[in-house]
Amino acid sequence: MSSPAVDLQQDFFTVFNLPRSFQLDSAVLDQRYRELQSQVHPDKFSHLSDAEKRLSMQWATRVNEGYQTIRDPLKRGRYLLSLHGVDTQEENNTAMPMDFLMQQMEWREGLQDAIAAKDIDALDALADTARNETRALQQQLAEQLDTTHEFVNAAGTVRKLRFLEKLAEEIADAYDELDS
Amino acid sequence: MALLQISEPGLSAAPHQHRLAVGIDLGTTNSLVATVRNGISVVLNDDEGCALLPSVVRYLADGSMQIGMDAQAVQSEDPQNTIVSVKRFMGRGLKDVGDVVDLPYRFVDTPGMLQLRTAGGVKSPVEVSAEILKVLRDRAERSLGGELVGAVITVPAYFDDAQRQATKDSAKLAGINVLRLLNEPTAAAIAYGLDNASEGVYAVYDLGGGTFDISILRLSKGVFEVLATNGDSALGGDDFDQRIYCWMLEQAGLSQLGINDIRLLLTHARTAKEQLTDNLQAQITAVLSSGELVDVTLTRDAFYDMTKNLLARTMQPTRKALRDAGLAVDEVQGVVMVGGSTRMPQVQRAVAEYFKQTPLTNLNPDKVVALGAAIQANVLAGNRSADDWLLLDVIPLSLGIETMGGLTEKIIPRNSTIPTARAQEFTTYKDGQTAMSIHVMQGERELVSDCRSLAQFALRGIPPMVAGAARIRVTFQVDADGLLSVSAREMTTGHESSIAVKPSYGLSDDEITRMLQESNQHARDDMQARALREQQVEARQLLDAVENALEEDGDLIDASGIETIRASMDALKAVLEGGDQTPIKRAVEALNQATLPFAQARMDKSVSSALKGHKMSDLEN
Numbered sequence: 001m002s003s004p005a006v007d008l009q010q011d012f013f014t015v016f017n018l019p020r021s022f023q024l025d026s027a028v029l030d031q032r033y034r035e036l037q038s039q040v041h042p043d044k045f046s047h048l049s050d051a052e053k054r055l056s057m058q059w060a061t062r063v064n065e066g067y068q069t070i071r072d073p074l075k076r077g078r079y080l081l082s083l084h085g086v087d088t089q090e091e092n093n094t095a096m097p098m099d100f101l102m103q104q105m106e107w108r109e110g111l112q113d114a115i116a117a118k119d120i121d122a123l124d125a126l127a128d129t130a131r132n133e134t135r136a137l138q139q140q141l142a143e144q145l146d147t148t149h150e151f152v153n154a155a156g157t158v159r160k161l162r163f164l165e166k167l168a169e170e171i172a173d174a175y176d177e178l179d180s
Numbered sequence: 181m182a183l184l185q186i187s188e189p190g191l192s193a194a195p196h197q198h199r200l201a202v203g204i205d206l207g208t209t210n211s212l213v214a215t216v217r218n219g220i221s222v223v224l225n226d227d228e229g230c231a232l233l234p235s236v237v238r239y240l241a242d243g244s245m246q247i248g249m250d251a252q253a254v255q256s257e258d259p260q261n262t263i264v265s266v267k268r269f270m271g272r273g274l275k276d277v278g279d280v281v282d283l284p285y286r287f288v289d290t291p292g293m294l295q296l297r298t299a300g301g302v303k304s305p306v307e308v309s310a311e312i313l314k315v316l317r318d319r320a321e322r323s324l325g326g327e328l329v330g331a332v333i334t335v336p337a338y339f340d341d342a343q344r345q346a347t348k349d350s351a352k353l354a355g356i357n358v359l360r361l362l363n364e365p366t367a368a369a370i371a372y373g374l375d376n377a378s379e380g381v382y383a384v385y386d387l388g389g390g391t392f393d394i395s396i397l398r399l400s401k402g403v404f405e406v407l408a409t410n411g412d413s414a415l416g417g418d419d420f421d422q423r424i425y426c427w428m429l430e431q432a433g434l435s436q437l438g439i440n441d442i443r444l445l446l447t448h449a450r451t452a453k454e455q456l457t458d459n460l461q462a463q464i465t466a467v468l469s470s471g472e473l474v475d476v477t478l479t480r481d482a483f484y485d486m487t488k489n490l491l492a493r494t495m496q497p498t499r500k501a502l503r504d505a506g507l508a509v510d511e512v513q514g515v516v517m518v519g520g521s522t523r524m525p526q527v528q529r530a531v532a533e534y535f536k537q538t539p540l541t542n543l544n545p546d547k548v549v550a551l552g553a554a555i556q557a558n559v560l561a562g563n564r565s566a567d568d569w570l571l572l573d574v575i576p577l578s579l580g581i582e583t584m585g586g587l588t589e590k591i592i593p594r595n596s597t598i599p600t601a602r603a604q605e606f607t608t609y610k611d612g613q614t615a616m617s618i619h620v621m622q623g624e625r626e627l628v629s630d631c632r633s634l635a636q637f638a639l640r641g642i643p644p645m646v647a648g649a650a651r652i653r654v655t656f657q658v659d660a661d662g663l664l665s666v667s668a669r670e671m672t673t674g675h676e677s678s679i680a681v682k683p684s685y686g687l688s689d690d691e692i693t694r695m696l697q698e699s700n701q702h703a704r705d706d707m708q709a710r711a712l713r714e715q716q717v718e719a720r721q722l723l724d725a726v727e728n729a730l731e732e733d734g735d736l737i738d739a740s741g742i743e744t745i746r747a748s749m750d751a752l753k754a755v756l757e758g759g760d761q762t763p764i765k766r767a768v769e770a771l772n773q774a775t776l777p778f779a780q781a782r783m784d785k786s787v788s789s790a791l792k793g794h795k796m797s798d799l800e801n
Contacts, residue, residue, distance in 0.1 A: 032790075034401070034403050034570070035790045036787065036790045037403075037570055037572060038403075038568070038570050038790070039786040039787060039789065039790040040783070040786060040787060040790075041570060041571075041572075041660075042599060042659070042660040043360070043556075043559065043560060043570065043571060043660065046359055046360065046560040046561075046562075047199070047329075047560065047561055047562030047721065047725060048562075048725045048729070048779075049722055049725055049726060049729075049771070049772050049775050049779060050772040051772050051773075051775050051776045051778075051779040051780075052725075052729075052775075052779040052782065052783070055779055055780060055783045056783070057599050057659060057660070059783060059787065060599050060660070061599045061600055061601045061657070064596075064597045064598070064599065064600050065600065065601065065602075067597075068596070068597070172503065175503060176500060176503075179496060179499055179500070180496060
């Protein structure tokens with residue numbers, strides 16, 4: 001009989017056989033994702049029995065979900081915290097430091113101005129700033145999760161990153177708007 | 181230890197027999213069928229040596245039909261009953277189809293999908309497409325000398341769920357087992373990529389007769405990974421014809437033409453468009469039914485000018501797809517041109533300018549999609565190809581549900597790799613609420629009214645609780661064809677009220693059965709015979725698959741497990757050659773059931789082997 005060690009309930013880090021940490025070698029993740037999909041993807045099962053097709057779809061879905069969760073730093077951070085039993089409270093915890101909120105307001109005003117003036121250069125500059133800030137916060141999150149294990153503070157960093165993700169989405173929408 | 185039996189000769193198909201499978205490009209203007217023969221993908225021609233089957237169906241009053249060239253030849257004589265570009269109506273309601281005043285058809289505004297009133301009766305676009313598919317199926321079966329195991333049918337990448345479902349229903353109606361719905365640009369990438377052993381990021385620009393797609397793919401070590409896709413499922417070569425047609429009316433001072441004249445001038449417009457690919461000007465001469473002469477000269481420059489904004493409508497999705505993929509223009513290694521409309525010089529120029537490189541056109545843009553689909557079909561049918569490759573595709577449009585105030589909440593974002601699933605929890609807002617309405621949407625816009633409504637269903641039987649106490653988990657599952665199913669379940673009480681939803685645009689099995697009977701009443705016996713043969717083919721395939729699996733992995737289960745499976749196999753073999761479909765179907769289901777634990781064990785082994793591969797690669801790193 002086969003070992004029952006492999007099942008659909010495993011956490012995503014186990015699925016990809018990666019250490020449970022925020023720091024991640026994305027090249028290794030990409031490679032394992034492809035290796036796993038090569039084994040479980042429905043295209044490999046379409047000529048087999050219905051039972052095997054069903055299993056394949058469940059597995060391929062799970063592997064895709066895991067890849068999307070682990071590949072994205074914000075989702076990865078949120079997921080690691082959930083594995084540690086910490087809820088990031090992104091929907092209801094709005095207590096953010098005042099200076100962070102002021103900064104956010106400033107950027108959003110800058111975004112509105114850039115859209116109004118159809119100023120692509122200003123949009124590029126804002127996108128750059130948002131990327132740099134995101135990177136700095138990811139660095140901080142890595143330390144809180146992997147080194148100091150300050151999970152409550154890490155949840156705060158995740159909430160900040162969520163703000164920046166929303167800003168990035170709005171910047172992307174602005175590019176679409178200026179394009180049309 | 182497991183004892184393996186050798187199957188009796190004649191009872192099971194030879195394990196390594198080549199299975200007949202084809203790729204079908206069901207196009208707006210033309211359709212094609214291709215297959216892999218001796219390891220090479222080839223397009224199958226008709227008896228006259230033509231590869232392209234015009235996607236035109238004419239319905240006559242006596243119930244007969246003309247399909248392809250014959251129908252195309254008479255389209256201006258009988259425009260009302262000669263359906264061209266039916267792909268534009270697939271999964272579409274009347275309000276979705278613009279410019280209906282210019283179209284010669286008698287539309288019936290049926291809920292969900294429109295229908296067409298013809299001399300041969302009211303027809304759904306699904307039925308019209310099925311007639312085209314049947315011709316291709318027959319062509320393939322005659323050419324290959326046997327019944328098809330199945331087909332890969334291509335769809336525009338930007339087709340939404342309703343359009344995909346309609347395409348799959350057409351195939352079902354045509355008696356074709358759909359191995360997979362494959363996105364057209366992805367099919368083209370397979371044909372190109374495997375041909376040239378390419379690596380890197382590629383853009384596929386696919387401008388067909390009625391649809392436009394742009395896909396950005398990464399090719400590496402035999403993996404085709406679609407990073408982003410975008411497009412316009414109502415933009416294509418037809419629109420370029422339309423522009424010339426409008427220009428002709430203006431030039432000749434015409435208005436209020438009859439439907440025959442409209443069709444006549446559109447045909448001339450198309451010819452002029454094609455001439456302008458190699459010539460600097462085109463002469464258009466036509467005699468209208470009134471005897472009036474239309475004689476105008478169209479220059480290439482004037483044609484470019486009048487179609488500039490159509491081109492702009494392809495470049496905007498192109499930029500968006502690249503942004504969604506998170507890539508800059510200079511990271512794109514090659515641009516593949518697909519679809520007959522990419523022959524227009526202004527299209528090639530615009531694409532070259534944007535990507536700062538000459539687009540690839542070394543494969544015939546009319547055939548490349550069918551060729552790629554055939555390669556995929558060959559693999560899916562279980563004919564092992566020498567080089568193992570994997571295709572990872574995405575859904576083109578976000579899926580979500582309606583929330584308070586007519587807004588949509590996205591549940592699966594666009595460009596998610598399929599298959600994919602996402603669950604979201606909802607709660608009741610009234611005390612004692614026992615039902616909940618769920619409205620499934622597809623599209624990018626915030627307002628429900630701007631998105632496509634896919635399905636609306638009520639989840640009933642929620643146990644009465646105080647407001648906010650119930651936890652209803654709604655799961656969206658998108659399969660490898662890009663088709664959605666939705667299920668909902670109440671979590672707190674263990675009361676499982678689960679429902680699978682077929683989008684409202686899809687046809688029910690009953691409707692398909694009715695259409696099958698209507699379209700083929702005199703040939704009912706043929707149909708039953710065909711259904712029996714299809715069931716037998718499926719059964720033999722299953723026996724084959726299980727036999728091979730036992731041979732490979734029989735050691736994964738104990739002797740009693742093997743015995744159970746063998747017993748079910750024997751039961752199936754016993755009814756297989758009988759003349760009745762139902763017992764075969766039952767035995768197939770029983771065998772599927774019996775192999776469940778074995779399938780699980782095999783999947784575990786596959787995944788474990790992939791994980792072992794990881795450890796090996798660790799050592800290498």
